[in-house]
Amino acid sequence: MHVLxxxxxxxxxxxxxxxxxxxxxxxxxxxxxLTLADAFAPPVPPSIQGITSALTLDLAMPGEPEKxxxxxxxxxxHLAAVVxxxxxxxxxxxxxxxxxxxxxxxxxxxxxxxxxPYYPRVLFASSxxxxxxxxxxxxxxxxxxxxxxxxxxxxxxxELLLADYSRKGIFDGIGLRLPTICVRPGxxxxxxxxxxxNILREPLSGxxxxxxxxxxxxxxxxxxxxxxxxxxxxxxxxxxxxxxxRSLSMPGLxxxxxxxxxxxxxxxxxxxxxxxxxxxxxxxxxxxxxWPTDFxxxxxxxxxxxxxxxxxxxxxxxxxxxLGGTHA
Amino acid sequence: MHVLxxxxxxxxxxxxxxxxxxxxxxxxxxxxxLTLADAFAPPVPPSIQGITSALTLDLAMPGEPEKxxxxxxxxxxHLAAVVxxxxxxxxxxxxxxxxxxxxxxxxxxxxxxxxxPYYPRVLFASSxxxxxxxxxxxxxxxxxxxxxxxxxxxxxxxELLLADYSRKGIFDGIGLRLPTICVRPGxxxxxxxxxxxNILREPLSGxxxxxxxxxxxxxxxxxxxxxxxxxxxxxxxxxxxxxxxRSLSMPGLxxxxxxxxxxxxxxxxxxxxxxxxxxxxxxxxxxxxxWPTDFxxxxxxxxxxxxxxxxxxxxxxxxxxxLGGTHA
Numbered sequence: 001m002h003v004l005x006x007x008x009x010x011x012x013x014x015x016x017x018x019x020x021x022x023x024x025x026x027x028x029x030x031x032x033x034l035t036l037a038d039a040f041a042p043p044v045p046p047s048i049q050g051i052t053s054a055l056t057l058d059l060a061m062p063g064e065p066e067k068x069x070x071x072x073x074x075x076x077x078h079l080a081a082v083v084x085x086x087x088x089x090x091x092x093x094x095x096x097x098x099x100x101x102x103x104x105x106x107x108x109x110x111x112x113x114x115x116x117p118y119y120p121r122v123l124f125a126s127s128x129x130x131x132x133x134x135x136x137x138x139x140x141x142x143x144x145x146x147x148x149x150x151x152x153x154x155x156x157x158x159e160l161l162l163a164d165y166s167r168k169g170i171f172d173g174i175g176l177r178l179p180t181i182c183v184r185p186g187x188x189x190x191x192x193x194x195x196x197x198n199i200l201r202e203p204l205s206g207x208x209x210x211x212x213x214x215x216x217x218x219x220x221x222x223x224x225x226x227x228x229x230x231x232x233x234x235x236x237x238x239x240x241x242x243x244x245x246r247s248l249s250m251p252g253l254x255x256x257x258x259x260x261x262x263x264x265x266x267x268x269x270x271x272x273x274x275x276x277x278x279x280x281x282x283x284x285x286x287x288x289x290x291w292p293t294d295f296x297x298x299x300x301x302x303x304x305x306x307x308x309x310x311x312x313x314x315x316x317x318x319x320x321x322x323l324g325g326t327h328a
Numbered sequence: 329m330h331v332l333x334x335x336x337x338x339x340x341x342x343x344x345x346x347x348x349x350x351x352x353x354x355x356x357x358x359x360x361x362l363t364l365a366d367a368f369a370p371p372v373p374p375s376i377q378g379i380t381s382a383l384t385l386d387l388a389m390p391g392e393p394e395k396x397x398x399x400x401x402x403x404x405x406h407l408a409a410v411v412x413x414x415x416x417x418x419x420x421x422x423x424x425x426x427x428x429x430x431x432x433x434x435x436x437x438x439x440x441x442x443x444x445p446y447y448p449r450v451l452f453a454s455s456x457x458x459x460x461x462x463x464x465x466x467x468x469x470x471x472x473x474x475x476x477x478x479x480x481x482x483x484x485x486x487e488l489l490l491a492d493y494s495r496k497g498i499f500d501g502i503g504l505r506l507p508t509i510c511v512r513p514g515x516x517x518x519x520x521x522x523x524x525x526n527i528l529r530e531p532l533s534g535x536x537x538x539x540x541x542x543x544x545x546x547x548x549x550x551x552x553x554x555x556x557x558x559x560x561x562x563x564x565x566x567x568x569x570x571x572x573x574r575s576l577s578m579p580g581l582x583x584x585x586x587x588x589x590x591x592x593x594x595x596x597x598x599x600x601x602x603x604x605x606x607x608x609x610x611x612x613x614x615x616x617x618x619w620p621t622d623f624x625x626x627x628x629x630x631x632x633x634x635x636x637x638x639x640x641x642x643x644x645x646x647x648x649x650x651l652g653g654t655h656a
Contacts, residue, residue: 091496132572142464144472146491146573153492157485163474164481168419244460245474 002033004068006059006105007079008042011184012125015228016077021045027075028236037068038080059101069108072118075235076171078105079125083191087151088287098154106161110170119172122162123234126175126247128220130156131292138296141249148290159247166246174234175247179222179295179307182260183318192287196221199257200264200315203275206328212281215258218293222252222307223317230305241303251307253314254294263311267319268327330361332396334387334433335407336370339512340453340555344405347556349373355403356564365396366408387429397436400446403563404499406433407453411519415479416615426482434489438498447500450490451562454503454575456548458484459620466624469577476618487575494574502562503575507550507623507635510588511646520615524549527585528592528643531603534656540609543586546621550580550635551645558633569631579635581642582622591639595647596655 003020007013017036019026036042037055044052057064059080068076080101081087087094102124112118129152130145145156162173183204184197195212196219202209222230230250242248255263265273297305308314319325331348335341345364347354364370365383372380385392387408396404408429409415415422430452440446457480458473473484490501511532512525523540524547530537550558558578570576583591593601625633636642647653 136470142472144470144573145488147488148495148572150492150496153488157488160473160475160481160485160488164478167476168478244476245472 001027001029001031001074002035002071003027003031003075003077004035004037004071004073005042005077005079006037006068007077007081007125008036008054009038009040010079011181011186011224012227012231013038013077013079014043015224016079016231017042017048018045019228019232021047026232033071035068035071035073059105060096062104065101065104065108066111068105069112072112073120075121075123077123077125077231078102081125082151084129084149084151084287085192087154088149088192091150094150094154098151099157102158103161106165106170110165113170119169121235121239122171122173123231124158124162124173124175124247126155126159126177127152128177128179128249128292128295130159130177133290135292138294139249139292140296141245141299149287163244163246167244172239173246174237174239174242176230176234177247177249178227178230179220179250179252181224181227182221182314183223183322185224185318185322192284193291195284196257196260199276200260201318203264203272204268204315204318204323204327206275208275208277210279211257211276212279212284213257213288214280214285215261216256217288218254218256219288220252220254220292220295221311221314222250223314225317225321226252226307233305237303248300248303248305249295249297251297251301251305252295253308253311255311259311263315267312267315272327329355329357329359329402330363330399331355331359331403331405332363332365332399332401333370333405333407334365334396335405335409335453336364336382337366337368338407339509339514339552340559341366341405341407342371343552343556344407344559345370345376346373347560349375352376354560361399363396363399363401387433388424390432393429393432393436394439396433397440400440401448403449403451405451405453405559406430409453410479412457412477412479412615413520415482416477416520419478422478422482426479427485430486431489434493434498438493441498447497449563449567450499450501451559452486452490452501452503454483454487454505455480456505456507456577456620456623458487458505461618463620466622467577467620468624469573469627477615491572491574495572500567501574502565502567502570504558504562505575505577506555506558507548507578507580509552509555510549510642511551511650513552513646513650520612521547521619523612524585524588527604528588529646531592531600532596532643532646532651532655534603536603536605538607539585539604540607540612541585541616542608542613543589544584545616546582546584547616548580548582548620548623549639549642550578551642553645553649554580554635561633565631576628576631576633577623577625579625579629579633580623581636581639583639587639591643595640595643600655
């Protein structure tokens with residue numbers, strides 16, 4: 001099977017490819033060819049170099065999505081996106097990449113499909129940003145997408161396209177609405193949600209972190225390990241069980257910033273907690289106030305998707321997967 | 329005020345312009361200029377010819393939406409669409425007009441807005457086709473858009489764009505999710521919903537009509553007169569009351585085909601009912617089976633939008649507005 005990962009230089013993309021390098025049977029089928037694509041040169045783990053091509057391209061550039069599809073990949077992980085903060089400040093770029101890039105990809109599949117029978121599986125990284133306030137206490141599977149950001153709008157639109165193209169038999173799509181991934185490794189990006197990870201990751205490495213919102217802010221989380229699990233599960237699942245509503249809110253863990261900090265205290269002690277510096281930011285607080293806080297992710301759970309149930313586990317996973325099991 | 333009607337040759341467009349001709353104060357402001365646009369030459373009532381220009385253009389053609397906006401209309405009725413049946417069979421045309429045409433219109437407003445302050449009101453004709461089975465008994469204002477047709481997908485996407493452009497302060501948009509308009513005057517079009525009107529309109533004129541589905545099929549209706557009322561009300565309303573969820577399910581009347589026929593019998597007698605010929609059509613039945621049957625249109629009702637509450641009234645309105653008060 002030929003697997004294509006778009007957005008392979010991003011955090012989820014890199015971890016997904018590393019997982020495949022560690023466990024070649026993780027998708028439930030043999031990967032005979034792997035194509036990695038991103039706007040930045042995607043890293044290739046040494047152990048899978050033989051079967052892999054790496055492409056650097058702009059998904060929003062006409063003609064580029066066709067290049068990705070001409071090799072007729074069987075399974076496509078579509079993880080590429082301009083992140084929320086940038087999509088909000090750069091309206092054109094957000095729509096160009098997050099909406100037009102996705103649509104051109106889907107259209108490239110339709111063209112290939114019209115040329116000769118072709119029916120890939122498309123696994124799309126959507127987001128809980130498709131939802132906007134006011135919310136019920138828990139967001140269920142029938143709650144409307146009413147995003148309050150351009151990023152959320154672009155994700156919600158791509159979900160609608162994914163469902164329509166799947167309904168038309170053009171491809172076999174699943175949209176995975178990821179919780180906020182925490183603890184996000186590496187350097188902060190432009191996502192307004194960055195602080196949810198910063199306040200854990202930086203202190204765990206002995207560094208100071210800025211908390212721009214109050215401790216009562218509640219949010220919806222899953223670890224990077226859980227996120228990779230969502231995608232590998234989606235690659236294996238029987239899509240006949242999903243029906244026409246192709247996008248699923250993934251399971252996760254609802255926690256307040258205060259609960260995050262308490263978990264940090266339990267796992268890494270008071271010294272780590274003291275590295276969190278309060279520096280309120282009204283812009284970030286306003287964006288975050290429009291985000292979901294809790295879900296009843298019943299459909300995804302029934303389909304076998306799994307996430308953490310305790311924040312201490314989320315921190316321990318970061319220690320295990322990123323810091324060799326220890327903290328500063 | 330300069331008013332632009334896109335889709336002015338369609339049923340709702342024509343009736344809206346006729347209403348303005350009859351009652352120049354219907355929008356609550358003086359119309360000093362009226363621009364009518366459609367893919368087909370839009371009719372112009374004699375009494376408002378002096379202030380009106382009529383344009384024949386393809387909304388999906390790059391550059392055309394800009395032509396509509398260069399006159400800086402203050403209120404834009406966006407009623408243009410490829411209908412459901414055609415959007416389902418002609419995938420490219422449906423997306424080109426219903427999605428790209430709408431988006432190019434919104435982008436033309438954004439460009440004009442960037443040139444010099446400009447903040448028109450945009451009233452978009454959406455549809456209950458944004459919803460797909462399975463449904464709750466009544467569809468409430470927080471129920472998800474999960475369309476089962478390309479037409480519904482295109483309308484749902486345009487709603488998302490309308491909300492995001494409104495949130496960004498580019499224009500002041502309202503999406504009106506119209507019930508199925510009944511009794512639709514004139515000749516049948518390609519909409520799969522056509523029979524809901526045909527089985528009343530044709531017998532009321534002494535002609536035979538085909539019923540392709542069973543009498544137990546339930547659906548959601550409003551008269552053409554109510555539809556015009558929705559748009560004139562939306563032109564006047566204080567949009568600050570609407571909030572960020574800019575699309576509203578309009579009020580309507582839930583009735584089965586059997587209840588439609590009983591109303592026809594009460595208003596026009598057994599002779600009319602005998603003109604309905606049963607001719608089951610599995611394709612139409614399948615499409616219709618995915619459509620909504622009943623709503624709790626609370627937000628729109630609280631905002632003052634009104635529809636009929638009895639099917640006999642829907643038939644009587646057709647007699648009054650189309651047939652001089654009598655039937656065959």
